[in-house]
Structures are given as structure tokens and as C-alpha cells.
Amino acid sequence: MTIQHRTRRSGQLVAVLSLGALALAACGSSTSSSTSSEAAASSAAPAASAPAASAAAPAASVAAAGACDPSKVVLIGQVRNETNPYEAAWLDGGDAYAKQVGLTQQRLTYGGESTKQQEQIRQVLATGDAACTVLNVLPNGDSDTLPIVKAAQDAGAWVVTQWNKPGDVNVPDYDHWISHLTYNGKESGKQIAEAMFAQMGGKGNIVALQGILDTAAAKDRFAGLQEALAANPGITLLDDQTADFSRDKALAVTKTLLTKHGDQINGIWTANDDMALGALQALDAAGKTGVAVAGIDAVPEAVQAVSDGKMTATVSSDGPWQGAIGLAIGYCAATGQLDVASLSPENRAFFAKQFLITKDNAADFLAPKADPADFDCANVFNRVVGPIQ
Amino acid sequence: MTVQSMESGTRTKGRPAHARGDLIQDFGPAAALVALVAIFAMVSPQFRTVSNLQNVLDSAAVLAVVTVGITFVLLMGSIDLSATGVMAACALSVSLLVANTRNSLDLGIAGVVLAILMGGAFGLLSGLVFVVLKVPSFMTTLGVAAIGIGVATVLFSGIQPSIIDESLLGWASNRVLGFTQMTILAAICVIAGWAIQRYTRLGRYASAIGGGEEVLALSGVRVGPYKVAVFALAGCFYGLAAAMVTSQLGSGIVQAGGDYTFAAITAAVVGGTLLSGGRGGVLHSTVGVLIITVLANGLILIGVSPYVQRGVQGLIVVIAVGAAAWPLRRRMTVVK
Numbered sequence: 142m143t144i145q146h147r148t149r150r151s152g153q154l155v156a157v158l159s160l161g162a163l164a165l166a167a168c169g170s171s172t173s174s175s176t177s178s179e180a181a182a183s184s185a186a187p188a189a190s191a192p193a194a195s196a197a198a199p200a201a202s203v204a205a206a207g208a209c210d211p212s213k214v215v216l217i218g219q220v221r222n223e224t225n226p227y228e229a230a231w232l233d234g235g236d237a238y239a240k241q242v243g244l245t246q247q248r249l250t251y252g253g254e255s256t257k258q259q260e261q262i263r264q265v266l267a268t269g270d271a272a273c274t275v276l277n278v279l280p281n282g283d284s285d286t287l288p289i290v291k292a293a294q295d296a297g298a299w300v301v302t303q304w305n306k307p308g309d310v311n312v313p314d315y316d317h318w319i320s321h322l323t324y325n326g327k328e329s330g331k332q333i334a335e336a337m338f339a340q341m342g343g344k345g346n347i348v349a350l351q352g353i354l355d356t357a358a359a360k361d362r363f364a365g366l367q368e369a370l371a372a373n374p375g376i377t378l379l380d381d382q383t384a385d386f387s388r389d390k391a392l393a394v395t396k397t398l399l400t401k402h403g404d405q406i407n408g409i410w411t412a413n414d415d416m417a418l419g420a421l422q423a424l425d426a427a428g429k430t431g432v433a434v435a436g437i438d439a440v441p442e443a444v445q446a447v448s449d450g451k452m453t454a455t456v457s458s459d460g461p462w463q464g465a466i467g468l469a470i471g472y473c474a475a476t477g478q479l480d481v482a483s484l485s486p487e488n489r490a491f492f493a494k495q496f497l498i499t500k501d502n503a504a505d506f507l508a509p510k511a512d513p514a515d516f517d518c519a520n521v522f523n524r525v526v527g528p529i530q
Numbered sequence: 531m532t533v534q535s536m537e538s539g540t541r542t543k544g545r546p547a548h549a550r551g552d553l554i555q556d557f558g559p560a561a562a563l564v565a566l567v568a569i570f571a572m573v574s575p576q577f578r579t580v581s582n583l584q585n586v587l588d589s590a591a592v593l594a595v596v597t598v599g600i601t602f603v604l605l606m607g608s609i610d611l612s613a614t615g616v617m618a619a620c621a622l623s624v625s626l627l628v629a630n631t632r633n634s635l636d637l638g639i640a641g642v643v644l645a646i647l648m649g650g651a652f653g654l655l656s657g658l659v660f661v662v663l664k665v666p667s668f669m670t671t672l673g674v675a676a677i678g679i680g681v682a683t684v685l686f687s688g689i690q691p692s693i694i695d696e697s698l699l700g701w702a703s704n705r706v707l708g709f710t711q712m713t714i715l716a717a718i719c720v721i722a723g724w725a726i727q728r729y730t731r732l733g734r735y736a737s738a739i740g741g742g743e744e745v746l747a748l749s750g751v752r753v754g755p756y757k758v759a760v761f762a763l764a765g766c767f768y769g770l771a772a773a774m775v776t777s778q779l780g781s782g783i784v785q786a787g788g789d790y791t792f793a794a795i796t797a798a799v800v801g802g803t804l805l806s807g808g809r810g811g812v813l814h815s816t817v818g819v820l821i822i823t824v825l826a827n828g829l830i831l832i833g834v835s836p837y838v839q840r841g842v843q844g845l846i847v848v849i850a851v852g853a854a855a856w857p858l859r860r861r862m863t864v865v866k
Contacts (some may be wrong), residue, residue, distance in 0.1 A: 405573035
């Protein structure tokens with residue numbers, strides 16, 4: 142009896158202490174639920190990858206320009222998951238491109254798990270005709286990019302990566318890593334801020350909802366807001382909080398901010414559309430109108446809200462185009478229509494064009510349609526706006 | 531040698547230290563909540579407004595419902611990690627069953643009931659795998675969570691359904707006596723949960739299973755069916771919570787379950803419901819929910835920088851739990 146009793150007690154203490162870990166896990170769990178480009182552009186500390194880069198270069202003299210039969214090319218699009226409109230639209234864009242060239246795209250999702258992503262890449266490279274395989278990949282984090290690129294390089298497959306790349310890795314060091322493209326977060330953060338300030342008449346008070354604070358997307362976008370604030374002395378930033386790119390959290394945080402600042406708030410700047418939609422919901426619940434709200438990503442609901450005049454602005458990276466362009470660049474290289482070695486460094490790693498969506502042009506983005514001409518081999522670098530800084 | 535006498539054995543007057551420990555365990559979290567509220571109210575004039583009280587309770591509503599569900603599983607000494615996945619599936623389901631922008635269904639409240647039943651079905655699945663196949667609840671519920679996400683992804687199929695059903699949307703905005711319908715619904719859930727725990731065989735056996743399953747089994751109770759029923763009950767609460775999130779957000783999203791699994795477990799344990807089972811309950815857990823929610827709200831209102839808020843939250847939780855465990859420490863000979 143006593144023994145049993147004691148066992149039970151120690152069980153309790155174990156339980157009590159395991160709470161510490163649990164609580165931290167809960168408080169600190171940066172949600173993997175954020176749904177779009179900012180999750181895509183998760184920042185990992187730049188890995189120590191420079192030496193590896195130089196080591197890999199000689200391996201690839203096999204086929205600097207591809208000579209695949211166009212009907213034998215294997216197109217593969219890989220993103221985290223299909224649980225959000227952005228990545229689903231990305232893969233749909235890939236499907237549309239594949240159809241355009243008479244092929245089908247293999248859709249891969251890895252649920253945000255780096256190991257699973259690597260495993261999938263290894264598998265497709267091992268089972269198919271690697272030299273005619275084209276990969277359009279969204280790496281899970283910066284540190285995942287290099288292993289993917291090396292695997293493709295060693296197998297002779299063609300790869301285009303998007304969003305995540307360690308800053309110190311040079312794409313031209315690899316002749317089968319055709320391009321890396323990403324977007325200028327500072328510029329998008331600034332653009333939506335300026336659209337919002339214009340609607341507010343250049344004066345008033347705003348609050349900001351930041352993303353997951355240690356991600357590059359959150360930092361860049363907030364830096365863009367700060368730049369816009371510096372140029373607009375009539376606007377005051379009352380408060381900045383984080384809502385982790387999550388709609389649910391943005392709702393709660395906005396409600397609290399409305400309690401804190403009441404009617405002083407004229408605008409809410411958010412680092413993504415999910416948070417903007419959460420903020421809109423909080424404004425609705427509080428019965429407040431006339432507050433400018435802006436976000437980034439152009440998720441369909443947000444574009445609709447912009448079109449309806451409920452939201453001021455959002456920025457689109459054009460998911461369907463992203464899903465297609467990586468395949469198009471790879472297809473052109475694999476079939477020999479694009480000579481990778483002769484591409485300018487700017488086309489190997491670039492910021493792609495993004496689009497500010499306001500009430501004026503929202504209708505054009507409600508049903509995004511890709512222009513097949515964008516994916517002709519002569520046009521695949523049409524949206525290059527400059528080197529990655 | 532029944533469970534009852536084991537419980538009362540810890541409360542005899544001959545062991546004042548233990549009795550004091552129990553007292554702190556039962557009322558410590560409530561005292562901590564009162565202290566938190568008092569401190570925030572002193573520092574921030576906005577905190578002590580009626581509208582902020584409404585705001586805190588509105589924000590706590592969903593977490594409270596999830597936590598009531600998970601509490602029954604924790605009382606048994608099991609763990610349930612399925613809330614996130616079950617909520618995802620139920621959120622998409624409810625948003626496709628009521629009037630929405632994706633299809634022409636308009637089942638209204640019946641849609642919500644179906645979503646709750648769906649949650650219950652997921653719970654039933656967890657319970658059956660756990661009891662019949664004897665797979666640890668940790669693994670079982672993790673698997674069921676993945677199934678839930680999978681179902682949600684299929685239902686989502688690339689296009690977000692937005693809700694146009696006014697009555698469901700009204701949960702988050704219509705106010706009764708100053709509180710949203712959702713908050714009142716959450717309060718009803720807490721009371722119902724407490725009643726189930728206190729007055730039904732299911733609730734009492736859940737605690738008894740956590741306190742000493744062998745004893746219960748030796749006294750002739752078939753515990754299996756009760757365990758399955760507890761998981762199913764928890765699933766129903768997740769289903770309802772999913773409908774509430776959907777009402778708040780205005781659309782069905784796969785991420786509806788977000789961090790609720792761990793937030794709910796944290797809230798339950800902070801409130802005094804132990805992971806080892808048998809101790810605590812719905813009211814304890816609800817106090818935990820309020821502590822977590824007040825903390826998040828108050829830290830913003832008193833102007834703590836967002837860069838340190840999370841650290842401060844974690845620190846306060848660890849201190850609170852440490853304080854609660856202090857009187858118990860002598861009873862524990864080994865801590866792993």
C-alpha cells in the first residue's frame with residue numbers, strides 16, 4: 142500500500158516538472174500554421190556552407206546544356222503542403238505549365254519537414270531519368286537548400302529554388318542549379334504602408350502586427366514599414382506586436398490593441414494577409430469602420446476584401462507564376478534551349494517582380510491567370526527586377 | 531482497498547504537510563490568477579475596463595472548450611495530441627455544411643451538430659486504437675491528428691470556404707448580457723464539463739482510472755469502454771471548438787487547430803490538472819485557461835515589448851508551477 146502510494150506521488154512530481162518543458166513548448170512553439178510566403182521564406186541562420194560550394198563545382202561537366210527529348214522531361218513541383226491557398230495555387234500553376242508543354246507535373250508536398258523533403262528529392266532522383274528531371278523546389282529553410290542542390294547536381298538533374306537560400310552561397314558555382322528567385326520583403330512592407338498612409342491622408346496613428354519575429358520575412362517587411370514611417374512624419378506608430386503570421390492570434394491581439402488604444406487607431410499594418418484578415422474580423426466584432434488594413438501575399442480572401450474596399454492593399458508574388466516559372470526555366474535548360482553557363486549572374490539569383498494590389502486593380506487579381514507567353518524560353522527572365530541584396 | 535480510501539488517505543489530519551500541499555494545489559492557481567489580475571489592474575487603466583474583461587473572456591472561449599475536453603483525458607493519466615488535427619477536420623466540415631461560398635449546402639445548426647459528432651468520431655477512433663490495440667495514447671492521438679489534417683486538406687482542396695451563415699457568424703459578434711454568444715457557450719461547456727466530471731459515472735471513473743486503474747479493475751469495473759468514451763467526449767468538445775474558431779475567423783481554415791493542443795495541455799497543468807492523472811479537473815483547468823489568457827492580454831496592455839513577451843510568459847508560468855510544486859517536493863524522492 143505504502144509503496145503504491147509513493148509511486149503515485151512521484152508520478153505527480155514527474156508530471157508537475159514536465160510541465161515546465163511543456164509550457165515552454167506551448168509558449169514558444171512558433172506555429173507552422175502560417176500559411177504563405179513568409180512561412181515559405183523562413184529564415185535559418187546562414188549555414189556554414191561556403192566550402193561545400195567550391196567542392197561541388199567540378200562534378201558537373203557532364204551536360205552543361207541539356208539534350209533531352211521534350212516529351213521525356215519529368216517535371217516536379219515541391220512545396221510544403223496543400224493546406225493553404227498560396228501553395229495550392231503554386232502547384233496548380235505548375236500543372237497548367239506542364240499541360241502547356243504536353244507533360245504532367247508530379248506534385249510533391251513534405252508537410253514542412255526538412256528530412257522528408259530531402260528524402261523525396263533523393264527518391265525522385267534515384268528512380269527516374271535524373272538528367273531529364275526538372276525540380277521546382279520551395280526549400281523548407283535556408284539550410285535545406287544546399288543539400289537539395291547538391292543532390293540534383295550530382296544526379297545531373299535541373300533545379301530551381303525559391304524563397305530560401307543561405308546568403309553566402311553562390312548559384313553560379315553549380316551548373317545544374319539554374320536559378321534561385323525570391324522577393325524583396327522590405328519593398329512589399331513599404332509599398333503597403335505607403336498605400337495605407339495615402340488612404341489615411343498622410344496623417345494619423347497606426348499599429349503594426351509583425352510575423353514570427355526571428356524570420357527574415359518578418360524582419361524585412363517590418364523594416365519596410367519603418368522606412369515608410371521615416372518618410373511620413375504625419376503618421377505615428379502607436380504599438381507593434383507579433384501575431385506569428387496567424388489569423389487566430391491576430392484576432393486576439395487586435396482586440397487587445399483596440400482596447401488599449403481605442404479610437405486612436407486609424408490603420409493596421411500587418412506583415413501578411415492572414416493577420417490582416419484576423420484584424421478585419423476583430424474590427425468587425427468591435428463594430429469599427431474606417432480603419433485602413435493592409436497585408437501581404439494576396440491570398441484570395443484578402444484580394445476579395447481589397448476589391449470590396451474592406452482592406453486597403455496587399456502584395457502578390459503570384460503563386461501560379463512561381464509554380465510554373467521554375468519548371469519553365471528547368472524545361473528550357475533540359476531541352477537545350479537555355480544555356481545555363483551563359484546566363485548572367487543576375488538571372489541566376491534574383492528578386493522577382495511583385496504586384497501591389499489596391500482597389501483599382503484588385504479585379505485583375507481575383508482570378509489570377511498565367512500568361513503562357515511568360516514561360517517561353519525567351520521570356521522566362523522577364524520578371525527579374527534585380528540581384529538579391 | 532478502494533480508490534476512495536486512497537484519496538482520503540492523503541487528506542487525513544495526521545499529515546498536515548500533505549494537506550497543505552493539496553490546498554495549495556487546489557487553490558494556488560486561483561490565487562495566482564487573482565494576483566495577476568490585481569497587478570495588471572494596478573499598472574494598466576485599460577486592463578480594468580469592462581470592455582477588456584469582455585475581450586479576455588472572448589479570447590479565452592475557444593481555449594476553454596478545448597481544455598475542458600482535454601482535461602478528461604488528462605484525468606485518466608493519458609494524453610491527447612489530436613486536438614489540432616480534429617479541429618482542422620471539423621472546421622473545414624462545419625464551414626462546408628453551413629451556408630458558405632463553396633457549395634450550396636445550408637444545414638445551419640445541424641451542420642454544427644454534425645461537426646461535433648465528427649469530432650466525437652475521431653475521439654472514438656483514438657479511444658478504440660488506444661484500448662483495443664493498446665497503443666500508447668501519445669502515439670494514437672498523434673496519428674489521429676495527422677488523419678484529421680489529411681481529411682481537412684482533402685476537404686480544403688485549394689479553395690477557402692467562407693461562411694455566410696449568419697447564425698454561426700453571430701456566435702462571435704452577437705452579444706448577450708455584454709458577452710458574445712461564444713463566450714456564453716464556453717461557459718456552458720465548462721459547467722457541463724464540471725457536471726460530467728462530478729456527477730456522472732464517466733467523469734468519476736476518469737479520475738479513478740488516473741488515480742489507480744488496477745484498483746478500479748480489481749473492484750470489478752470494466753474500464754475499457756469508459757476510456758473509449760472519454761476520448762469520444764473530448765473529441766466532441768474539439769468539434770465544438772472548431773465551429774467556434776470558424777465563426778471567429780469567418781472561414782474554414784486547415785490551421786484552425788493551430789497551437790491549441792499544447793496551449794490546452796499547458797492551461798490544464800497550470801491550473802492544477804496533473805499529467806499523471808487522477809488530480810485536478812475541469813474547474814482547475816479553466817483557471818489555467820484564464821491565467822494564460824490574462825497573461826497574454828495584460829502583457830500587451832502594460833506595454834511589454836513583443837520581443838520579450840514570450841520569454842516573460844514562459845518565466846511566469848514556470849514560476850507559478852514551481853511555487854505550486856514547492857510543498858510537494860519532499861514527497862517526491864526521485865524526479866526524472
